[in-house]
Amino acid sequence: MKIATKFLGEVEIVEHDILTFEHGLLGLEEEREFVLLPIDADLPLALLQSVQHVEIGFVVAYPFAFKKDYSFDISEEDREQLQIDKQEDVLPYAIVTMKETFQESTINLLAPVILNINKKRGKQIVLQDSKAYPLRYPMLPLEGSAK
Template sequence: MKIKTKFLCEVEINEQEIITFEYGLPGFPDLKKFALLSLDADLPLALLQSTEEAEIGFVVAYPFLFKNDYEFEISDEDKEDLQIEKEEEVLAYSIVTLKETFHESTLNLLAPVVINTNKKLGKQIVLQDSAAYSLRYPIGAMEGSAK
């Protein structure tokens, strides 16, 4: 299946790889279907692209590469929504706010995008301990293995 994207023009995706966000994403409650697309094999970034609206795409990053002590608990309600049975089937991403220079860009560590890779279900969750992480964590302050 071909889809138009915000940053990559038109790309071919496998329909079985489409991730369903039952509640949409904050600000986009009606958009339910997204694809996770690689941007560059050498970068720890991807594009979370709506398959329904070409102009809706979010650059995301694996937050643990940028903040090595990043951790959070997934509530029982979120586990149920995402049909999580094992920790191994879960991936978490942070939405990136791009700045003029990449080094000045930030990660949203407060509201990770959690994906059940087996069931192809996703949800952006807001962490309950809002003091623990920042909405705008500087990418330039890399602590993990992405240095």
């Protein structure tokens, strides 16, 4: 099936790749179906695009590419909602706030998007632990990385 996207134009997707967000995203609770689309194979970025609405799409980043020691726990309730059976099924992303230049852009480490890639389920969670990750973390590449 074809869908229109915010940043990539019209793309072909497979229905099996649709991710279900039972509670939507923060501020978009009614938006329940998204697809994760690669942006550039050389960058740890993707597009989390609504299947229904072209204007609802977010650039997301693999957070460990920008903060090596990033870590958090997933609550038992969230594990149940996401139907997580094994750690290997979990894929975390952080929503990017794009600025004029990539170096000025930030990622939201406070409210990661957690995907169960096996069960095609997703949820955005707000971290409650004492580490207090920022809402706007600079997207500077790690030392030694190619980008």
